[in-house]
Amino acid sequence: MRQTPAPPPGLATPLQFLRGVGPQRAALLEKKGLSTVEDALFFVPLRHEDRTRLTPLRALQPGQTATCAGTIVGLSPPPPGRARQPFTVMLRDESGHATASWFGWRYLARALKRGQRLVLHGKVARYRGAIVLQQPDWEVVEGGEDERLHTGRLVPVYSLTEGLGQRALRALMWRIVEQFAGQVAETLPDAARARRRLVGLARALADGHFPQTEAALAAAHRRLAFDDFLLLQLGLAILRARTTRARGLSLAPRGELVARLRAMLPYRLTAAQERVWDEIRRDMAAPHPMHRLLQGDVGSGKTVVAALAVLTAVEAGYQAAVMAPTEILAEQHFVTFRDLLEPLGVGVTLLTSALKPRARAAARAALAAGEAGCAVGTHALVEQGVAFRRLGLAVVDEQHRFGVEQRARLRGKGEHPDLLVMTATPIPRTLALTLYGDLDVSVIDELPPGRRPVVTVTRAEAKRREIHAFIGAEVAAGRQAYVVCPLVEESEALDLAAATDMARRLGEEVFPRLTVGLLHGRLGVEEKDAIMRRFKAGEIQVLVSTTVIEVGIDVPNASVMLVEHAERFGLSQLHQLRGR
Structure with a gap:
């Protein structure tokens, strides 16, 4: 066969x-x-x-990483019984001599021969008065310049x-x-x-x-990047087409709850808030699902606009879910929405992984029975055991921290609910259309009257005394201060140690007559809330914190923030911190 x-x-x-x-x-x-x-x-x-620029052997300097070429004039394997010593090769070019050495050398003894021409790339050091390339990449030059693979290109x-x-x-x-x-x-x-x-x-x-x-190389990167963005845009276009064709919920109640909330507010909405709210209200009344990105600087009033959308869904007979990326932000949103909605008779519940089992079970039961009109939480909202009686609106805060899949899982808790995603990160319109082409974009481009621009400066470690003196002067004038400690290699334990040490030093050595508080991610909901309330009440003058204050805390009396090791923060984090 x-x-x-x-x-x-x-x-x-x-x-x-x-x-x-x-x-x-x-x-x-x-x-x-x-x-x-x-x-x-x-x-x-x-x-x-x-590795295209060859350095003459005589010009090699200790501490530099260099590419060089030379002819082998000597090979020196370790003496018998000393296999842990390096294998050494002596090299020569027109300018002088140098040495290369390797550990784990056995294959080199078979590959390298006297008279071969090598191209090498590695770290240069000085050992016993001689210039040595330590553990360099190497290649024998035989078949011409174009065939080099590890060096010379x-x-x-x-x-x-x-x-x-x-x-x-x-x-x-x-x-x-x-x-x-x-x-x-x-x-x-x-x-x-x-x-x-x-x-x-x-x-x-x-x-x-x-x-x-x-x-x-640049032309290759440009073509491959174009293909990546083309695929992204095709995917977003498909999502957008599906959204516009899908049947959604037409949420168009009389607006009594919205009117009552607006009457309760001690201020009037800005023109930008009014414009954005009108766009959201019209989307929610349409027969297809809303997919909208709400962009606005910290303090521009996105949360109030989101609360109006939540009340619209509740008055239409549905529930709303507000998902935040961190527990601290979820807890702060819970307090805000509770204060805004519960006076209107709308139940608000908190659902995070930090809740005790009994409290979590009670929150899930309230959502499944429809007793809570609004749920605020973290990723816990999209867990398998969470069910809503009638989810009509999904709100996702800090959009850039969630993927499309997480947004979809939250929307999957209902029958084509409306989706409102929010971000305080400034996104140029062209980039917003590139990254979030499946979303309509609304921008609150106006701050409430009376908000002063934030002054941002950098200071070196040598100016620390001046910085502490400035903070002390602000507190003496009746203001308050934040001191923010950075994330240490994504370790919550190291985070806590750094913040605890900073709070101790400030309280004992720098500001012994002031009350210095400490806020970190391991505190329970009640402990965090108590510290925040004391800070808002002015009982704590200086609040030391890990990045848990990046979002969520609003204390108008705080006039200065010291960010330690700002280079360890992302631009988005620094922007959030500036808005506190």
Whole structure:
């Protein structure tokens, strides 16, 4: 019986069946999400190192990372019985001599020979008076300049997993690109590529891994980024089309609850709030689901507008859910919505993972029975056991911290409920349309009257005494201050230790006559609430905190905030902090 010959390798070929891979290395590649040749082609490097500029051996300086070339004039393996000592190679070029050394050297004794020309890249040190390249990448120059892989070019650096070395992965990627990049089909029409001056996809993949020049690498990145954004926009367009075709809830009550809340407020809405509320109200009355992004600076009044939307849903006979990214923000929203809605007879419940089992069960029961018109919580709102009697509105605060899937899971708790997502992070309109193309955008571009602009300055450690003196003067004038400690390597325990130490030093050494409070993420809801109330009441003059105050606390009397190690915060976090 004749056997059918195996098809030639192609893009769908499992990596396991490529030369030099095998089952063991394929399992390591699988950990990086690489199963097929096509997966590997689209696994672009983290970065490229420029190893094209050769430094003469005589010009090497300790402490620098350099690329150099030289001829092997001597090899010195460790003496017998001393395998832990380095393998040393003596090099010479037109300018002088240098040494390279490696630990784990056994394969080098077979690969390197006297008279070979090497190109090396690594860290330079001085050892016993001699210049030494320590553990450098290396390559024997034989087949011409174009065949260099690890040195003498823009060298790709890939994301690795344990057991998978950079040189081995780079060599595998070289073979894959050489053999298969040309098989990748073009996805864009020629006219579209010409209009946008984009290189072909096959060329972009080849140059994205092993470019000959910086310009080729930039062109590859531009094409691959275009494809990523095109796929994102197609996905968002599909979502938007589904939304506009879907049947939603037409929430158009008489507006009595909204009118009563507006009458209770001690201020009038700004013109921007009125405009945005009109857009939201019309969306909620429409027969298809609302998908709207509400953007506004800290203090612009987004929460009040969201409360009007919640009351509209409740008056129409539905429930509303408000989801926040952190427990502290959820707790603060709970207090705000409770104070606004409960005087109108609307029940508000809090649901977070920090609640005790009995309280969590009671909150879930109230939602399932329809006894609570508004639920405020964290990711706990989208857990499997949470059910709403009639969810009509989902509000997501700090939109940039949630993915599309989490938004969808919250909306999945009802039958096509309206969706309102909010953010205080300033997003340029073009970027908002790019990232959130499935959403209509409303912007509150006006602050309530009387809010003064925030003055932001940076100060060096040498100015700490002046900073403390300024804080002391503000407190003496009857104001209050925040001191914010940074996140320490995502560790809540280290966070707490840093903030606790700061509070102790300020209270004992810097401001011994003032009351210094401490607020951190491990405190319970009641403890946090008590500290916040004391701070608002003026009983605490200086509040030391981890980033739990990034959102949620509003104390108008606080006039100064000291942010320690501001470089450890993101721009969005700093913007939130400036709005406190």
